[in-house]
Amino acid sequence: MKISIKRYSSENEPSAQSAEYRLELENITLLEALNAIKTKIDPSLSFTAGCRSGVCGSCAVRVNGTEELACGYKLSDGDLIEPLGNLPVLRDLVVDTQKMLKFNALARAWSSSNSENQLLLPEQVESNELQSDCILCGACYSACPVYAVNEEFLGPFALTRVWRYVSDGREQDVREKIEAVQSQGIWDCTLCNLCVPVCPQGIAPKQDISMLRGKSGVMGFMDPNFAAGMSFSFGGGPDFGSPSGLKSPGTS
Amino acid sequence: MVDVLVIGSGGAGLVAAIAAKESGASVTLVGKSFPTRSQTSMAQGGINAAMGNVEEDSVEAHISDTLKSSQGLSSEASVRTMCEEASAAILWLDSIGVPFSRTQAGKISQRRLGGASGIRACYAQDYTGLKILHTLYDQSLKMGIETLNEHFLLNYIIEGEKDARYSCGATFLNIRTGEVVEIRAKSVIVATGGYGSLFHGFTTNSTASTGDGAAAALRAGAKLSDMEFVQFHPTALKSSALLISESARGAGGYLLNAQKERFTDELSSRDIVARAIADEIEKSGEVYLDIRHLGETFIDHELPQERKLAIAYEGLDPVIDLIPIKPVAHYTMGGVDVDETSMSCIAGLFAAGEAANQKVHGANRLGGNSLLELLVFGRQAGKNAALYAKTAPVFTAQSEQIIKDREYIQTLREAAVTMDFYEKRASLGKNFYGSAGIKRNEKRLEELLKSVQQLQEELPLMGAQDKSLVYNTNLVEFLEFTNMIELSQCLLLGAISRKESRGAHYREDAPARNDEAYGGHTLCWKEGGELHVELGEKTNEKGKG
Numbered sequence A: 001m002k003i004s005i006k007r008y009s010s011e012n013e014p015s016a017q018s019a020e021y022r023l024e025l026e027n028i029t030l031l032e033a034l035n036a037i038k039t040k041i042d043p044s045l046s047f048t049a050g051c052r053s054g055v056c057g058s059c060a061v062r063v064n065g066t067e068e069l070a071c072g073y074k075l076s077d078g079d080l081i082e083p084l085g086n087l088p089v090l091r092d093l094v095v096d097t098q099k100m101l102k103f104n105a106l107a108r109a110w111s112s113s114n115s116e117n118q119l120l121l122p123e124q125v126e127s128n129e130l131q132s133d134c135i136l137c138g139a140c141y142s143a144c145p146v147y148a149v150n151e152e153f154l155g156p157f158a159l160t161r162v163w164r165y166v167s168d169g170r171e172q173d174v175r176e177k178i179e180a181v182q183s184q185g186i187w188d189c190t191l192c193n194l195c196v197p198v199c200p201q202g203i204a205p206k207q208d209i210s211m212l213r214g215k216s217g218v219m220g221f222m223d224p225n226f227a228a229g230m231s232f233s234f235g236g237g238p239d240f241g242s243p244s245g246l247k248s249p250g251t252s
Numbered sequence B: 001m002v003d004v005l006v007i008g009s010g011g012a013g014l015v016a017a018i019a020a021k022e023s024g025a026s027v028t029l030v031g032k033s034f035p036t037r038s039q040t041s042m043a044q045g046g047i048n049a050a051m052g053n054v055e056e057d058s059v060e061a062h063i064s065d066t067l068k069s070s071q072g073l074s075s076e077a078s079v080r081t082m083c084e085e086a087s088a089a090i091l092w093l094d095s096i097g098v099p100f101s102r103t104q105a106g107k108i109s110q111r112r113l114g115g116a117s118g119i120r121a122c123y124a125q126d127y128t129g130l131k132i133l134h135t136l137y138d139q140s141l142k143m144g145i146e147t148l149n150e151h152f153l154l155n156y157i158i159e160g161e162k163d164a165r166y167s168c169g170a171t172f173l174n175i176r177t178g179e180v181v182e183i184r185a186k187s188v189i190v191a192t193g194g195y196g197s198l199f200h201g202f203t204t205n206s207t208a209s210t211g212d213g214a215a216a217a218l219r220a221g222a223k224l225s226d227m228e229f230v231q232f233h234p235t236a237l238k239s240s241a242l243l244i245s246e247s248a249r250g251a252g253g254y255l256l257n258a259q260k261e262r263f264t265d266e267l268s269s270r271d272i273v274a275r276a277i278a279d280e281i282e283k284s285g286e287v288y289l290d291i292r293h294l295g296e297t298f299i300d301h302e303l304p305q306e307r308k309l310a311i312a313y314e315g316l317d318p319v320i321d322l323i324p325i326k327p328v329a330h331y332t333m334g335g336v337d338v339d340e341t342s343m344s345c346i347a348g349l350f351a352a353g354e355a356a357n358q359k360v361h362g363a364n365r366l367g368g369n370s371l372l373e374l375l376v377f378g379r380q381a382g383k384n385a386a387l388y389a390k391t392a393p394v395f396t397a398q399s400e401q402i403i404k405d406r407e408y409i410q411t412l413r414e415a416a417v418t419m420d421f422y423e424k425r426a427s428l429g430k431n432f433y434g435s436a437g438i439k440r441n442e443k444r445l446e447e448l449l450k451s452v453q454q455l456q457e458e459l460p461l462m463g464a465q466d467k468s469l470v471y472n473t474n475l476v477e478f479l480e481f482t483n484m485i486e487l488s489q490c491l492l493l494g495a496i497s498r499k500e501s502r503g504a505h506y507r508e509d510a511p512a513r514n515d516e517a518y519g520g521h522t523l524c525w526k527e528g529g530e531l532h533v534e535l536g537e538k539t540n541e542k543g544k545g
């Protein structure tokens, strides 16, 4: 079996190159292949992993352009392995995770104030069980097209995390949570759905963002794009508005 | 200078950092990876507390089960503290948003794990550790705890004279830049997890569980204890060594031999079940876990992760297939020896979680007790470190440690490598599984010790082949390997000295328990470059059973 890995090192010349590896192994996970390359062929290959079982979120990469967990992906001949997108590459398959994780704090993705010792029915817990299955692997972040135009977008996993806490029957301060995702948040998503199929945990950030929009509407928050006179400038989407610098008819 | 430096950002480190911060201390939390990537994410089964939400239970029963399983090697006072604090700890987790599974009456649901006389383990589907870890991480963000990721602990900075040595920080390799840096602190908490990765290829553990914090403690002159006690989990997937949670047996799963017959009580404590399985594999060649009769609905609801893993890694579906299993290394009971305040023998150096030996698990940990331990004693360590920092001696002069460590890393970068440590790591794992695993005897242990001592001598020939500064994981893995070589000798010396069988430590050549000679803890420390091992005083009269 032959696979290619996109390699990068700021210390090498040239810094980026594609390397091909021939493996005698069949029916293995990508992580097993990466380990085999590192321990037997080239110890300088850099990647991260931990649990081997899809829960620590360390090993997400792109295979033939699609986000996958290395420990859960069964390798095929000819696969091309690349680091996650939308993040600076530190080395080979290792990206600047720090950069995406900062959005958890910016989105205030935590329990703000829980009522003590509250009874919750199994159905209540199950209704948002999936959102707390997130392993922060970054697959959804890598797939999101908004980052091409807006680097400050809070992004899919951070917003899913906020919905987890907002929809928790114990949360007492929902308003604080909803306020935190108005700017660079739920309204900047184009609802393109690209984050959904790549999530290894079956989470649908897009849906959670829609839920947050619904909740925001109920609480009196509005889509700023509509609030600003319907300029149709959805973040990242095609701009149907008039050329910049010109006034829209009827606004003068 | 920060008040409390927490090293390791898994469950124990996060809880300690939160508690220290709540106590008013300034805190820096450092990890070699990211908090949510820690091994704590892997815990599935649950966390014990005698809440009696499903069936009547009592703190006394929890204490008595824990003592019984510990086989006389725990401290009753610590066990009591842990079990008494358990319900409050769960309610705290509930208050910060951990989404525990619930009963029909709306209470936190519980299930039975092996060795427990009651239905005692609180859980969040089979993602208990994941959900606890992520919720703790979210709280650490809320509290604005300063967190430094991708920094690998090299050594603690220790000052002071012989009997009055105190910790004042630590040195780290910044994995992103290759720089060696120091962080000065008034107190240090070690929460770097266990050393199960020593059994490379034969462990359920994360590859990060390389005992770095304990090895650094040994180098710093602290004492480690009970290092020979390694728990083997009875049911890991045969080819990948991934865990099938104990709750599969708790819920009524069967163990079957090659003839498809049951051969042991599935709910006995882990050491007994693991040995029964090892014997049966020797005898009949294969052991299976059978949960088919539990039904698809139940399996999908309570054990979805297990089903996913079995399908992905073994190509078998537990709903319709028998699952081939083997016992593998799962939890390391030994660790940095700490007193009832969670402090080691070096002032200001605390330890918590799997990195510590708080003497609650003794010779055999009960499932669901380690998440509880890291909560209760992580919290205690955080509080005590904050308190200690208030009156701690402050050392501001230049330290020798950073100079030494910079030189060491530089040497590794320049050294020519003539021997491959990856190969040695693999054979070390295999040999440990074979000779220092489920069944041990003096001859094989001695042979293994010789080969490890040889490896120690050959270390200068190994080193990192990759010479880059940025994200050099080859170098990091080599440093982890050297830590494992250090700890493996403590494990072996302990196992050789302890000429008896107790809990997870089973000697074929001394199958009986011998309280007269070996009722105490095994202490291990380094002096003048030499490893010393000593069997200490017996601590607990009541833990027999």
Ligand SMILES: Cc1cc2nc3c(=O)[nH]c(=O)nc-3n(C[C@H](O)[C@H](O)[C@H](O)COP(=O)(O)OP(=O)(O)OC[C@H]3O[C@@H](n4cnc5c(N)ncnc54)[C@H](O)[C@@H]3O)c2cc1C
Pocket: B007, B008, B009, B010, B011, B012, B013, B030, B031, B032, B033, B034, B035, B037, B038, B039, B040, B041, B042, B043, B044, B045, B046, B047, B048, B128, B129, B151, B152, B153, B154, B191, B192, B193, B194, B204, B205, B206, B208, B209, B212, B213, B243, B330, B331, B352, B353, B354, B355, B367, B368, B369, B370, B371, B372, B374
């Ligand atoms: C598969 C599995 C299932 C389990 N199930 C259960 C269960 O159901 N119930 C239960 O009670 N227990 C269970 N356990 C045990 C329990 O999960 C662990 O004992 C516990 O999570 C250990 O937590 P910790 O915080 O001490 O260590 P870890 O979670 O291992 O965290 C260690 C931290 O230290 C960091 N670190 C390590 N070395 C360095 C270094 N050199 N420099 C800087 N940072 C470093 C790591 O990056 C990590 O952040 C399970 C364990 C496994 C492997």
Ligand code: SF4
Pocket: A143, A144, A145, A146, A155, A156, A188, A189, A190, A191, A192, A193, A194, A195, A196, A205, A206, A209
């Ligand atoms: S649906 Fe929204 S969050 Fe998801 S990828 Fe598209 S723009 Fe990004």
Ligand code: SF4
Pocket: A133, A134, A135, A136, A137, A138, A139, A140, A141, A156, A157, A160, A198, A199, A200, A201, A202, A203, A205
């Ligand atoms: S939502 Fe899914 S894809 Fe995104 S970080 Fe979480 S687990 Fe990964």
Ligand code: FES
Pocket: A049, A050, A051, A052, A053, A054, A055, A056, A057, A058, A059, A060, A069, A070, A071, A072
């Ligand atoms: S190694 Fe943990 S998710 Fe892949």
